[in-house]
Structure formats: C-alpha cells, structure tokens
Amino acid sequence: MNTSQEWSTRTFGNEDRLPRVPLPTVEESCQRFLEWCSPLLTADQLAQTEAAVAEFLRPDSPARELHAELERFNETEGVQSWLDTFWPSRYLGRRDRIALNANFFFLFKDADQGQVERAAGIIASAVGFKLLLDAEEIPPVIQRGQALSMAQNKYLFSTTRIPGAVQDSVRTPYTPEWPGPSDARHIVVFFGGSMFRMDVIGADGVPHSLDDLATGLRAIMKTDTADATSETSVGHLTTKARAEWAATRETLASLPGNAAALDTIETALFCLCLEDFTPADTQETCDHLLHGDSGNRWFDKALSFIVFGNGRAGINIEHCGLDGTTILAFIDTLLNTPAEEHSRRSGAQPQGLPAVEPIEFTLDDDLRAEVREAADSFAAYAAATATKALTFEDAGANRAKQLGMSPDAFVQMAFQLAHQRTKGIVGATYESIATRQYQNGRTEAMRVVTPESVAFVEAMTDPATDAATRRAAFRTAAAKHVARAKECQSGQAPEQHLWELQLIQKRAGGGEPLALYDSPGWTVMRDDYLSTSSAPSLNIQYFGFGATSSQCIGVAYALLPDRLNVYLSTPMPVAAEMHGFADHLRDALGELQELLASE
CATH class of the missing domain: 3.30.559.70 (Choline/Carnitine o-acyltransferase, domain 2)
Incomplete structure (x- = not known):
C-alpha cells in the first residue's frame, strides 16, 4: 500500500496506480444477497429466494457464462473496472425524465x-x-x-x-x-x-x-x-x-x-x-x-x-x-x-x-x-412531489461521537425506527457508499436493513423491553451497520455484481430467464421505502434528490458537527407518511440520545 508521501501530487497522476474494484465470485455475491434480503422476507419468500439462488448457482446455469463474460471484460486492455459498462447502462440508459x-x-x-x-x-x-x-x-x-x-x-x-x-x-x-x-x-x-x-x-x-x-x-x-x-x-x-x-x-x-x-x-x-x-x-x-x-x-x-x-x-x-x-x-x-x-x-x-x-x-x-x-x-x-426540509440542532455528528456512536449509524438507525413507527413495517433501505479508492470508483449500493437493525427496532417498539436491552440492541445494530459499510467500501457487496450479470444478458438479447431476478429477495430488497445518502461538508446546508419509487421517501442528509439537516421527498400520495416520518424522526433522535446518555 502506498503512503500519502508516495502519491503523485498531480490531479490525475494516481489513476493507474489505484487498485481495481474487486470482482466477487458468483458464490460470494449469492451468499451476501441471501444475507442482505432475508430480514425483509417472510419464511415462504425466503424459501423461494433460496431455491432461485440454488438454481442460479448450478454448474450449468447461464449465470456461470455471464460471469465468465464479465471476467473476460474485466481483463480486457483499457478496461479499468468491471463496472465500466454498468455505470453508463445505469445512468444513461434510464428512459424517464432526469429532472427531479x-x-x-x-x-x-x-x-x-x-x-x-x-x-x-x-x-x-x-x-x-x-x-x-x-x-x-x-x-x-x-x-x-x-x-x-x-x-x-x-x-x-x-x-x-x-x-x-x-x-x-x-x-x-x-x-x-x-x-x-x-x-x-x-x-x-x-x-x-x-x-x-x-x-x-x-x-x-x-x-x-x-x-x-x-x-x-x-x-x-x-x-x-x-x-x-x-x-x-x-x-x-x-x-x-x-x-x-x-x-x-x-x-x-x-x-x-x-x-x-x-x-x-x-x-x-x-x-x-x-x-x-x-x-x-x-x-x-x-x-x-x-x-x-x-x-x-x-x-x-x-x-x-x-x-x-x-x-x-x-x-x-x-x-x-x-x-x-x-x-x-x-x-x-x-x-x-x-x-x-x-x-x-x-x-x-x-x-x-x-x-x-x-x-x-x-x-x-x-x-x-x-x-x-x-x-x-x-x-x-x-x-406532485412532496418535500420537507428539517433541521435537528441537537443531533449533529459531535453529539453522536460524545455518546460513543458512529454518527452515520446513529442517524440510520433513527431512520429505521422512525419509518417503522410511521408505516408499521421495516422497509428496504438504500444507502450510497463511496468507493473512489478504486480505479473509476464511484459508489456501492448498501442495504441498511440487517437482522440486527430489525431486532433493534423490535426492542424499541416493545413496551416490555427495558432500557439496558434496548441500548444493547442499538449498539449491536450500529456496529453491524458500520461493518457492512466497510464491506461495501471494500467492494464486498452483491447487488451491483448481480445486476450487471442481468444487464449483460439483456444486452446480448435475452436468453434463458434467471429465476433469481424474479425472486422475492431481489424484488423486495430493491423496492426502496427509504433511499438515503449523506453530504458531509461545512459548506453545505442542505442536500436533496427526488424519491426513487411510488412509496419511497428520499432522505438526503447533511450530518454537520452541530446539527443534522435533512431534506425529504416523496410522491404526493405518500405525503402524509413523509410528514409522519419527519415527526417520528424528531422523537427518535431525542429518544436515542436519551437512551445512550443514561448509561
């Protein structure tokens, strides 16, 4: 590993010296995919998804050739990342309006x-x-x-x-x-x-x-x-x-x-x-x-x-x-x-x-x-788009650190709790994780819901659970969040790999349908209820983007040292839930601080 003293000082002087985005194996991505989607599924849905994954992993599955094609592309001269085709497909291929x-x-x-x-x-x-x-x-x-x-x-x-x-x-x-x-x-x-x-x-x-x-x-x-x-x-x-x-x-x-x-x-x-x-x-x-x-x-x-x-x-x-x-x-x-x-x-x-x-x-x-x-x-x-700008002057990054908590994990768990209290369910949640330490690195798709975050939400909504148990569940969920974020930063994430295999097949004109992409795990995990991203800069007051689906609340947050600023957006039919989420978020941020402060 280079040290900072060894890096070029020219703007683009290090591009060819950066490591490449790791390309997972099909087995690694499928294992992580099952881990990531399982907290969102019923037992029947999980069983269907496991069967689809088993089919996907068969030695004669078309997925094997799709991955081999991706490996060949990754090794082609001039290609800097196996995602070099994925990003244009994802962004330039969308056919709806880009405004909002x-x-x-x-x-x-x-x-x-x-x-x-x-x-x-x-x-x-x-x-x-x-x-x-x-x-x-x-x-x-x-x-x-x-x-x-x-x-x-x-x-x-x-x-x-x-x-x-x-x-x-x-x-x-x-x-x-x-x-x-x-x-x-x-x-x-x-x-x-x-x-x-x-x-x-x-x-x-x-x-x-x-x-x-x-x-x-x-x-x-x-x-x-x-x-x-x-x-x-x-x-x-x-x-x-x-x-x-x-x-x-x-x-x-x-x-x-x-x-x-x-x-x-x-x-x-x-x-x-x-x-x-x-x-x-x-x-x-x-x-x-x-x-x-x-x-x-x-x-x-x-x-x-x-x-x-x-x-x-x-x-x-x-x-x-x-x-x-x-x-x-x-x-x-x-x-x-x-x-x-x-x-x-x-x-x-x-x-x-x-x-x-x-x-x-x-x-x-x-x-x-x-x-x-x-x-x-x-x-x-x-x-037809509802929005809301919020500021929480008592919930900045410094306060989370004082309480011994990762600031991002703190607010993400608050989002989970507020969403459950608003809609009565734990919903699929996306968080963008930067991966610019790699050649042509952009972002990785992190899925926030884990068994630990579900257990935390359940503990917080069960009136019979005492403070010590809630606190332990909170810290466990936050630790898992930090660990998953680090995995995503290091390229250990399944979604974009599996998605690119699907896109390779589509670009080739189709082929045998792969059950994984119709499985409950794939469809439920990627149907966002919360789409989140952060903008940590003292020069920024607010950050914002539109929602990504009909029931989604876009949550753009600027986690500043002394406050948390949040901009919410959602389709107008979900406006009431968005305003409810905002109210519950204010309560959750105060409640979680009080919980940690009482240790």
Missing part, C-alpha cells in the same frame, strides 16, 4: 452578498478551479493514506448529457472526440427564462475580473426578457423523458440557427441560473434547487449554479458522470477561499464588459407546443 428523478442539488452556506456579487464570485472561483484542473494542479484527495480517483473531475466543465432514443450519450472533454481539457471560454447564463452566452475568459486565455463578471451579469439582468414564455424557453424540453427529448432535439437542431445554439449550450463551461425572486424560506429555496422553473434550467448540463435574488446559492448536478463526493470536494475548494483570492490566483485581469449575446432558437408552431407541454407537464410533476 436523477439530478441532485446542494444548498451552499450563506454569504453576506447580494445576488450579482455572489454569482460573480462563484463564476470566478469555478473558472479558477478549471484552470488549475487543466494544469493538473488540483491536489488529488488522499484519505487515510489512500489516494482517491479524481477521474470524475473531467466531467465538471463543458459536459452535457445528450438524449438518445435507446441510451443517452455524453458530450465532454478528455475524450477522443474532444481531447484534453475544454477550450471553451464561455458560460450560459439563464435569466427570466432567456439564455445568454457570456465569455468568462478573454480571447488570450486570461479570466475576466470579478468586476467585469458583475458588469456582464448586470447587463444581462437589464435585458428585456418579456419575450421568454412557456412556449419559447427551450430549457423546458430538458425535463422530458429521454427518448421523447431525443426526438424533439433532432427536430429542434434541424431548424435554422438551432444547431449553433445547442452547440453554445453544450460546450459552455457550466450554467448560471439567476432567479428573479427571493424564496420565502429554506424549504422553498431547496425546492427550487431541485426543480425550479424549468424554463430557467438546462437539466442536461453537468453543473448549474443557481443564485436567488437574496444572494442564497446552490447547485443542481446531472448525475451520469458525477457523484456527491466529487461535487463536495469541488464546492469545498470554491467556498473555503474567498472569491477575490481565487480570482487573483487565476491571473484574472480587468478587460471591460465580457462578450454577452442572447442564445436564440428558431421555433415553429409544433415546437412551441412541445415546449409549452413540457413546461406544463414538469410543473405538474413537481407539484
């Missing part, structure tokens, strides 16, 4: 700045980061002596998801089609549903100064945007289901001038969305970061910074190439240093008003109708 369903957001910590000053500072800081990235001078992340993959940083700038009829693609630098870093010098600024190209780097490669950027933004905000309507704000189209958007984009690109307009958007370093209002509160701020006015967004863009009328700011991220840990490191770099310092380090110079020009599309009657329909459909979809 896949994109996620972060609400930045507040700054005592007005809208234009905040926005100009974010631009200058991001441009400074981009120039350092181009020179590979962003230090690679070293965690406990192990370098982490920095490959996702290549997807931060000038990256745009392109809709496809069967599977989407990505237009991005650092590819054969666009070698090396992006040479774009502009961003796209949205205001009032209108789009503008604004140069943020001069023709000689020198960034514009903060004052220049502010002047450019003020010029845009003085522009008459009255013509931007739900029929002409083309950003609405990015909310459509992917195959529909692909067909519409083809039509759009065929009309005069539109291919050039699309090229301007797709090659831009990033989007900046200026909102012409101030949200009433944090709840409304988060909701607009998640979905907002879709005419003032381009949801296919990797990065869209959003700045409100009061200077509050955040970011909406397209997920196909970027995970939360990469974005958090990016945001920390931007916000830990004043914008003036970022600007100075980048060599920014006053150059006068940046080049600014409107981005206009030619629209016929049919396209106008499509834009209007997309706007109405997405507005209705957003309205």
